[in-house]
Amino acid sequence: MNILELRNLHVTVMNKPILNGVDLSLKAGELHALMGPNGSGKSTLANVLAGRPECRVTAGQMLYRERDLWPISPEERAREGIFLGFQNPVEIPGVSNLRLLKEAYNAQRRHHRQPELDAVAFRAHLRDRTAQLGLPEEWLLRPVNAGFSGGEKKRNELLQLMLLEPRLAILDEIDSGLDIDALTLVAEGINALRSTERSMLLITHYPRLLDQVPPDRVHVLMGGRVMLSGGMELARKLEQQGYGWLEEMVT
Amino acid sequence: MNAFLEGCQKQFSEQSAHLPGWNALPIRNSRQEAMQRGAQIGLPTPQLETWKYTPTRTLAQSRPRFHTEGCVGLDLEDLEPLLLDRREGHRLVFINGLLSRSLSRWQDLPAGVRVDSMANLARQAPSLLEPCLDRFLTGNDQGFAEINHALWLDGAFVQISPGVCLSKPLQLLFVTTAFQEPIVTLPWNLVLAGNDTQAMVIESYASLGRSSHFTNAYTTLMLNAGARLEHLLMLTETTAAQHVGTVQAIQQARSHLDSRIFSVGGALTRQDVQIMLAGEGSRCLQEGVFLAGGRQHMDFHTWLHHLRSDTRSEQLFKGILDGQAHGVFNGVVRVPQGVKQIRASQKTANLLLSDTAEIDAKPQLEIHSDAVQCNHGASVGTLDPDALFYLHSRGLDLETARRVLVHGFAAELLQRVQPAAVREWVAQRLNLEGSAP
Numbered sequence: 001m002n003i004l005e006l007r008n009l010h011v012t013v014m015n016k017p018i019l020n021g022v023d024l025s026l027k028a029g030e031l032h033a034l035m036g037p038n039g040s041g042k043s044t045l046a047n048v049l050a051g052r053p054e055c056r057v058t059a060g061q062m063l064y065r066e067r068d069l070w071p072i073s074p075e076e077r078a079r080e081g082i083f084l085g086f087q088n089p090v091e092i093p094g095v096s097n098l099r100l101l102k103e104a105y106n107a108q109r110r111h112h113r114q115p116e117l118d119a120v121a122f123r124a125h126l127r128d129r130t131a132q133l134g135l136p137e138e139w140l141l142r143p144v145n146a147g148f149s150g151g152e153k154k155r156n157e158l159l160q161l162m163l164l165e166p167r168l169a170i171l172d173e174i175d176s177g178l179d180i181d182a183l184t185l186v187a188e189g190i191n192a193l194r195s196t197e198r199s200m201l202l203i204t205h206y207p208r209l210l211d212q213v214p215p216d217r218v219h220v221l222m223g224g225r226v227m228l229s230g231g232m233e234l235a236r237k238l239e240q241q242g243y244g245w246l247e248e249m250v251t
Numbered sequence: 252m253n254a255f256l257e258g259c260q261k262q263f264s265e266q267s268a269h270l271p272g273w274n275a276l277p278i279r280n281s282r283q284e285a286m287q288r289g290a291q292i293g294l295p296t297p298q299l300e301t302w303k304y305t306p307t308r309t310l311a312q313s314r315p316r317f318h319t320e321g322c323v324g325l326d327l328e329d330l331e332p333l334l335l336d337r338r339e340g341h342r343l344v345f346i347n348g349l350l351s352r353s354l355s356r357w358q359d360l361p362a363g364v365r366v367d368s369m370a371n372l373a374r375q376a377p378s379l380l381e382p383c384l385d386r387f388l389t390g391n392d393q394g395f396a397e398i399n400h401a402l403w404l405d406g407a408f409v410q411i412s413p414g415v416c417l418s419k420p421l422q423l424l425f426v427t428t429a430f431q432e433p434i435v436t437l438p439w440n441l442v443l444a445g446n447d448t449q450a451m452v453i454e455s456y457a458s459l460g461r462s463s464h465f466t467n468a469y470t471t472l473m474l475n476a477g478a479r480l481e482h483l484l485m486l487t488e489t490t491a492a493q494h495v496g497t498v499q500a501i502q503q504a505r506s507h508l509d510s511r512i513f514s515v516g517g518a519l520t521r522q523d524v525q526i527m528l529a530g531e532g533s534r535c536l537q538e539g540v541f542l543a544g545g546r547q548h549m550d551f552h553t554w555l556h557h558l559r560s561d562t563r564s565e566q567l568f569k570g571i572l573d574g575q576a577h578g579v580f581n582g583v584v585r586v587p588q589g590v591k592q593i594r595a596s597q598k599t600a601n602l603l604l605s606d607t608a609e610i611d612a613k614p615q616l617e618i619h620s621d622a623v624q625c626n627h628g629a630s631v632g633t634l635d636p637d638a639l640f641y642l643h644s645r646g647l648d649l650e651t652a653r654r655v656l657v658h659g660f661a662a663e664l665l666q667r668v669q670p671a672a673v674r675e676w677v678a679q680r681l682n683l684e685g686s687a688p
Contacts, residue, residue, distance in 0.1 A: 050640075050644045051643070051644070052640055053640070073643070074640065074643035074644050075643045075644075075646050075647060075648050075649075077644075078643070078644055078645055078646035079646045083644075084644050086641065086644075089641065090635065090637045090638045090641045092638050092641070092655075092656070092659055093659060093662075093663070094658065094659030094660060094661070094662030094663055094666075095655055095656070095658065095659035095662070099655065099658075100642070100645065100655070103642075103645075103647050103651060103655060104645035104646050104647060107645075107646035107647055107648070107651065108646050111646070143659070143662075160645065164645070164646075
């Protein structure tokens with residue numbers, strides 16, 4: 001079964017067309033990479049899947065596990081297993097990571113009619129995950145992303161991902177702003193989460209992440225459409241030659 | 252003249268002989284003078300600059316009902332959530348304005364701390380009150396305060412002898428119960444913090460039942476040299492109640508005052524804070540957060556007077572408004588000519604949760620000296636849509652997401668409350684649990 005299927009998806013942001021007919025499908029357990037020059041619509045694609053209200057679907061379809069996503073609220077999408085790792089996660093002063101994680105986790109549990117975890121059980125449940133990411137215990141008491149470096153914010157996104165265990169994870173430039181060590185840590189985290197149950201869409205500019213997290217498929221988004229799809233060799237070619245040759249191919 | 256003031260005068264002329272301290276001449280004089288001034292200036296109206304936004308009309312038109320009997324049969328279970336520490340906490344509990352000895356608990360206070368009911372003290376040791384009687388605020392906007400000075404029936408008296416440190420917070424709890432007709436309570440509280448003392452006093456107002464009542468409170472805080480006092484004011488009366496109050500603090504040399512206000516109660520809440528930094532080296536921190544919804548009106552006016560050189564004040568006040576609520580913050584920092592080495596910082600930030608909520612936030616710096624480091628800022632905003640979307644994308648519905656963000660906004664002020672037990676209790680009383688881990 002396709003976890004995600006996009007058919008001729010057209011999306012506008014503030015009446016400006018950004019996606020102009022995206023076709024893409026992702027099977028259970030697959031990890032795909034989405035590449036493309038700046039402004040090609042990668043983040044819009046991530047946002048429309050998560051349900052950002054500014055993104056309007058004007059034509060086409062987006063199906064998540066064969067269900068039309070468009071009428072479903074962002075919070076329900078999240079509880080149904082869609083996770084967006086933000087390129088620039090917001091800072092929320094005064095709200096601790098622990099609070100956010102607990103609210104998110106229990107919202108999901110309630111949705112699936114499972115009992116909520118109490119504070120103690122939840123902390124224990126979290127401990128393994130923070131350890132895996134090399135995060136100190138006090139990390140949980142820090143306000144969400146407030147004053148975090150770029151790398152810390154990305155690790156925080158990954159922590160949420162590890163806790164929520166989504167079926168579909170869309171990671172928007174999870175590798176940007178990371179040094180080599182942090183990148184390895186993030187790559188290990190992503191690899192640990194790969195399973196036959198989970199699909200991932202990795203939006204990236206650089207193949208260096210893909211070297212550590214080998215994708216099943218690489219897509220190139222240009223002008224709001226998937227121009228080309230291939231394997232890892234496509235990512236390498238883009239690294240060496242940029243996107244110019246593709247533009248020529250299009251015109 | 253309006254019904255309220257008339258009623259107060261009638262009460263005064265008929266009942267004065269029963270007012271605490273009537274037999275002590277200075278107290279009697281103080282009461283009489285206050286009643287005269289009150290009758291002269293009347294209750295404040297929006298014509299006064301400092302009462303411009305406060306809708307006192309309905310209050311002024313109502314006939315006051317004074318409650319002079321002892322307390323009704325309540326026990327501690329009834330008060331449970333209102334008590335900071337039911338088992339071991341020190342507290343004075345006032346029911347309908349009068350001290351309840353059975354609900355209070357102060358037997359094991361450290362030596363050198365004297366607490367009592369003001370009514371009792373005015374009868375037995377009036378000389379202790381006398382030095383404070385001529386320190387009351389005056390002015391044509393003090394109508395409600397004058398009525399309190401004329402007619403107060405009870406309140407908390409706290410005296411801390413020099414050098415004494417109160418290790419546990421002392422709670423002053425004022426509870427008004429439901430009556431057929433709304434009653435008026437007029438507490439006067441007096442805290443005398445001796446030289447080099449340390450204490451935390453939590454003054455909290457609450458209602459049992461949902462019926463309307465009017466509290467007109469006045470609290471005097473005297474900080475002698477080197478005293479450190481934390482004063483926490485909790486306004487949690489029902490949204491049918493009216494509350495007008497003044498906290499007046501007079502600080503001597505090197506004293507430190509932390510004044511904190513947390514407010515969620517009242518159909519109408521009007522709280523004034525007047526802090527006189529009257530001794531060199533004195534410092535004050537003034538903070539507040541209020542949450543208003545429905546048709547609540549919450550109104551906070553603070554004055555920080557830097558009367559001596561080398562004094563510092565720091566202020567942060569936050570408002571959170573929903574529904575058709577109206578909030579007012581007016582913060583005056585006053586630095587007269589001739590004083591030096593002054594540092595003052597004032598900030599107010601406000602969060603509007605609906606299109607129909609309103610805030611009038613006015614920082615007001617009156618600086619007549621050059622030797623001043625002063626900064627101020629005022630902001631009004633709404634919930635950040637990016638933050639809302641972020642929380643939605645983590646599965647939180649709108650109501651939860653809003654609550655989380657509101658808590659985050661208030662957390663800055665809540666987190667500074669120490670110890671943790673007090674912080675948690677405050678959060679719970681404000682319905683802000685979880686905002687300060």
